[in-house]
Amino acid sequence: MGIIKKPVVIIEKKIDGNTTTQTIKYVDLSYITKLAKSKPEAISEIIEAYLRQTPALVSTMKESLKNKDWHTLKSTVHKMMPSFNIMGINKEFEQIAVQIQDYAHKLEQSTELDALVLQLGNVCDNACVELENELKLLKLQK
Amino acid sequence: MKDETNIKLFLVDDDALYLNCLKIAFLNKGNFDIHTYATGEKCLENLKLNPDVVILDYHLDGINTFAMNGIEVLDRIKAFNGEIPVIMLSSQDKIEVAINCMHHKACDYVVKSETCFLRLNKIITTISAFRKIEKELKWYMQRM
Numbered sequence: 001m002g003i004i005k006k007p008v009v010i011i012e013k014k015i016d017g018n019t020t021t022q023t024i025k026y027v028d029l030s031y032i033t034k035l036a037k038s039k040p041e042a043i044s045e046i047i048e049a050y051l052r053q054t055p056a057l058v059s060t061m062k063e064s065l066k067n068k069d070w071h072t073l074k075s076t077v078h079k080m081m082p083s084f085n086i087m088g089i090n091k092e093f094e095q096i097a098v099q100i101q102d103y104a105h106k107l108e109q110s111t112e113l114d115a116l117v118l119q120l121g122n123v124c125d126n127a128c129v130e131l132e133n134e135l136k137l138l139k140l141q142k
Numbered sequence: 143m144k145d146e147t148n149i150k151l152f153l154v155d156d157d158a159l160y161l162n163c164l165k166i167a168f169l170n171k172g173n174f175d176i177h178t179y180a181t182g183e184k185c186l187e188n189l190k191l192n193p194d195v196v197i198l199d200y201h202l203d204g205i206n207t208f209a210m211n212g213i214e215v216l217d218r219i220k221a222f223n224g225e226i227p228v229i230m231l232s233s234q235d236k237i238e239v240a241i242n243c244m245h246h247k248a249c250d251y252v253v254k255s256e257t258c259f260l261r262l263n264k265i266i267t268t269i270s271a272f273r274k275i276e277k278e279l280k281w282y283m284q285r286m
Binding site for chain 2: 032036045046052060071072076079081083086
């Protein structure tokens, strides 16, 4: 499979006449495309696994913060981290996950932690939306 | 290994995404008979299938705190058959975790990273080569 460099932040520009629309892309499928040898069925399988798993993890993360269950918060975020590499999510967001783990490990609650959890949740939600669209495109290819 | 061409590989990880990726990565290699398990308990139930290699996640009790953790599963595998090589897999790049795994007789420790699949493949190739040499040595020793 080799080593693939992850892009920093992907900004897609669409120029339509005089209007330029910039969309931030949260995922980069080049890693799983290479892993799956560009087979649509295999890529779909990986995306479906992410879509099955991630919303529940995000929900558990938010719930554990609300309940001040630091052990569950740390474990949940720990479980989410490998998926960032696989889905080509920006390393900066992985660092957010590391920070959340750090706070949870130290049993610290701070306003910053709330913001970090919210941000990570948003990234995962946006990633899920993008991946759902990618999945639809892949299914059309079959 | 029982079959020169097919290596019976157990993949144990409660992270369904990573488990899928591992399965696909090894299926693409073509010479693996792959069994996937989301829990250590299910892996232990199927040890009678005599896997050639087990790739085992360290943090199996991350979400389900009542599940066995990776080290407990490792100990049980080794108690069943000490010859089964077990490669521990973890997101943690910590020396203490790696040492803990080696103390419990893991064959190797790999961090879940971009190069993870390459490393796992290399380790399994090394294990296969070592087993082949061992087998040949045994064959010659029996004839001496």
